[in-house]
Amino acid sequence: MLKTDLAARLRGAFDDDRDADTFLLRLERYGDDLSQSLHAVYGEATDELLERLLEVMLHAFHARPADLRRLDEARLLRPDWLQAPEMVGYVAYADRFAGTLKGVGERLDYLEGLGVGYLHLMPLLRPREGENDGGYAVADYRAVRPDLGTMDDLSALARGLRGRGISLVLDLVLNHVAREHEWAQKARAGDPKYRDYFHIFPNRAAPDAYEMTLPEVFPDFAPGNFTWDDAAGGWVWTTFNSYQWDLNWANPDVFLEFVDIILHLANRGVEVFRLDAIAFIWKRLGTTSQNQPEVHLLTRALRAAARIVAPAVAFKAEAIVAPADLIHYLGRGVHYGKVSEMAYHNSLMVQLWSSLASRNTRLFEEALRAFPPKPTSTTWGVYVRCHDDIGWAISDEDAARAGLSGPGHRHFLSDFYSGEFPGSFARGLVFQYNPETGDRRISGSAASLAGLEEALETGDPGRIDDAVRRLLLLHAVILGFGGVPLLYMGDELAMLNDYAFEDVPEHAPDNRWVHRPRMDWALAEAVRAEEEEGTPHTPVARVNTGLRHLLRVRRETPHLHASIESHVLLSPDGRVLLLRREHPLGTMVQAYNFSEDAVMLPSYVLRGVLGDHAQDRLSGSVFSLDRPTVRLDPYRALWLTTSEVPV
Structure with missing residues (x-):
């Protein structure tokens, strides 16, 4: 997307070379995601759209406050900010x-x-x-x-x-x-530009054809997916409620x-x-x-x-x-x-x-x-x-x-x-x-x-x-x-x-x-x-x-970083859910008893993953897994990681 002439033209929109470099580097990085996706949806209309889009983006970039620009740089340096265990x-x-x-x-x-x-x-x-x-x-x-x-x-x-x-x-x-949004009001007033912001049909032919395969979201108080609007003179697509016009x-x-x-x-x-x-x-x-x-x-x-x-x-x-x-x-x-x-x-x-x-x-x-x-x-x-x-x-x-x-x-x-x-x-x-x-x-x-x-x-x-x-x-x-x-x-x-x-x-x-x-x-x-x-x-x-x-x-548990998936570990007892997480610092196994009964869980299923001893991070207890069973009290949760400390 970032051709030499475009880059030169865009650079002229900046007074500061560092800002220009920042914007152009990001455009080079994400420009293909933007242009290719839009071409796949809008076809020939994309080039004109991109021109208008760049104007909007340049204006927003220049208007972005300094503290938020600093946050931008911090997030680029720590892209996993949403995945950290401390994120709640x-x-x-x-x-x-x-x-x-x-x-x-x-x-x-x-x-x-x-x-x-x-x-x-x-x-x-x-x-x-x-x-x-x-x-x-x-x-x-x-x-x-x-x-x-x-x-x-x-x-x-x-x-x-x-x-x-x-x-x-x-x-x-x-x-x-x-329905009261400015776009909808202009559409109801007959403005052709804004009528095209919505799905408005002159009769029931198209709505009835669509309804053949559309589910109802709120069948009790908003049955169907289309609503007649007198001002618009047509049937408006309204998936959720009659006053919510689909775009x-x-x-x-x-x-x-x-x-x-x-x-x-x-x-x-x-x-x-x-x-x-x-x-x-x-x-x-x-x-x-x-x-x-x-x-x-x-x-x-x-x-x-x-x-x-x-x-x-x-x-x-x-x-x-x-x-x-x-x-x-x-x-x-x-x-x-x-x-x-x-x-x-x-x-x-x-x-x-x-x-x-x-x-x-x-x-x-x-x-x-x-x-x-x-x-x-x-x-x-x-x-x-x-x-x-x-x-x-x-x-x-x-x-x-x-x-x-x-x-x-x-x-x-x-x-x-x-x-x-x-x-x-x-x-x-x-x-x-x-x-x-x-x-x-x-x-x-x-x-x-x-x-x-x-x-x-x-x-x-x-x-x-x-x-x-x-x-x-x-x-x-x-x-x-x-x-x-x-x-x-x-x-x-x-x-x-x-x-x-x-x-x-x-x-x-x-x-x-x-x-x-x-x-x-x-x-x-x-x-x-x-x-x-x-x-x-x-x-x-x-x-x-x-x-x-x-x-x-x-x-305090790095094993819970969200880049790691939780996988099912088949449980020998149907009342207990077992999850396994493979983190570079070691394997974690979580056990959850979904019943009001105490469950004696066979130890072998845990020992095969964690070895002879495991520490429950929730209670601080160390479990000896060379014993036949591990007791899970009613509704108890265990977050187990490997422990070298014997009981």
């Missing part, structure tokens, strides 16, 4: 965490004390008024919700976070905008707009972009219009543009899709390691809850074994819970290999976590029941789903102990798996379901708000005081203390 994420709604962006800035001591290095603030760019899909119906990408503050407040918060080594993560909704990424102007938006927000201090609904952005008749090849080409081009101007920036793909499709969001083949630096490991989260309910890890083993290896330069986002519902993304093939019926097991999990299954410890709510497919997703906080709500109501100390152990087991798995563990706000305090969501009109139709409570700062202070007094005794303090211990051990 925290996910929160700004208003529910601290009221405003300034309020978040006043709580940075709390985040730093947890060891957070990555703060994802849920949608905070200005959405449409009223119903807005939790903020994912964006009306203005260059403004903050007025109740949260201003863009200057966002920049100030980003600076404050950066000063403590915490990266700001923001949602970037790529598939759609709010036409086949139009290069849409690509250019989003490069400009990304670089603008990057210059405001955003370091990681969560690419929301990325799987949906390319439409193709006769398919589900998800995971199309153009999605990866466009993401690679977006990433290349960001790397040239702001290489401190990383992408996280929000693609909740099957493993065979998911790996493409980190890069396969020509895209290897060139798409997103991070993707959600949704399957891991699903299997955590599946194994807790069934007290069996065979399906967990099969699901992990089905995952192809990821690029070593990328990482997983791993989590116990998130802001969304739990959809039982369990493939029939994985289930069959584990001796299960896929539909039957999914039905069991929905029954179990909605509390309908006899003996269930869970308190969850059914979300989006689809009678045609039998799909029933589940809402609920981690603590309520893990049994703490039910146990506290009964007052049974044994049930409370089990619930606390379950929660710590779940966190141990995500902290030990390898990736960026994402702690959802309030989970560190074992916060329960918040049924008051029904009293808020805009929240009442969507029971996912049951696990989106307001941060309980009084509870946080009580836990801190209890821990300072000595041994914590309340369930909440026990969860908090246990989690903080897990976080400390993780930071």
Whole structure:
């Protein structure tokens, strides 16, 4: 891409030779990723697009603040910054965490004390008024919700976070905008340029043809994928809700707009972009219009543009899709390691809850074994819970290999976590029941789903102990798996379901708000005081203390660097999940007991990997593996590495 005449022309746009060298060297490095990807999507329109794109990139480069330029250089020297064991994420709604962006800035001591290095603030760019899909119906990408503050407040918060080594993560909704967005308003007014930003059809012929193969995301309150709009005079593609208009990424102007938006927000201090609904952005008749090849080409081009101007920036793909499709969001083949630096490991989260309910890890083993290896330069986002519902993304093939019926097991999990299954410890709510497919997703906080709500109501100390152990087991798995563990706000305090969501009109139709409570700062202070007094005794303090211990051990364990994959080690006991990590400093084996029973695990399976002695990094204990068995207490986790010290 970087021809001599182009380089000379671009150099003329700089007053400083060092800046010119920096930009041109990055353009030489990433230019082919940019131009080749765009040519594959836009063909002959690419040359003109690149000319306009370079203008946008040059403007953003010149506008980039000095401290962010320094961060760019630091990240280029440490490209594995997202993979380090000390990297831990925290996910929160700004208003529910601290009221405003300034309020978040006043709580940075709390985040730093947890060891957070990555703060994802849920949608905070200005959405449409009223119903807005939790903020994912964006009306203005260059403004903050007025109740949260201003863009200057966002920049100030980003600076404050950066000063403590915490990266700001923001949602970037790529598939759609709010009907009230300027682009959509101009399209409704008849502006041909902006009508081409969307998919608008004069009659039902094309929508009906597409609907033949399109799934429904929200069948309860947003059935179908198209909405008639009187002002636009046509059927508008609306995958998620009638007020969210899908964008036409086949139009290069849409690509250019989003490069400009990304670089603008990057210059405001955003370091990681969560690419929301990325799987949906390319439409193709006769398919589900998800995971199309153009999605990866466009993401690679977006990433290349960001790397040239702001290489401190990383992408996280929000693609909740099957493993065979998911790996493409980190890069396969020509895209290897060139798409997103991070993707959600949704399957891991699903299997955590599946194994807790069934007290069996065979399906967990099969699901992990089905995952192809990821690029070593990328990482997983791993989590116990998130802001969304739990959809039982369990493939029939994985289930069959584990001796299960896929539909039957999914039905069991929905029954179990909605509390309908006899003996269930869970308190969850059914979300989006689809009678045609039998799909029933589940809402609920981690603590309520893990049994703490039910146990506290009964007052049974044994049930409370089990619930606390379950929660710590779940966190141990995500902290030990390898990736960026994402702690959802309030989970560190074992916060329960918040049924008051029904009293808020805009929240009442969507029971996912049951696990989106307001941060309980009084509870946080009580836990801190209890821990300072000595041994914590309340369930909440026990969860908090246990989690903080897990976080400390993780930071001190180089074996957990995310460039290393966790591989299944076949377990002789179905209640126990065994994972193996081959690090240059030595092998690690993790053992997780997903049952309330003590398990006597045959030692041979560990001895064959670790030798005669192993140290558990979580407890500090040394195990003699020349004995017949190793005892695993209920819901116990072990992080074992080789030890030369005999018992």
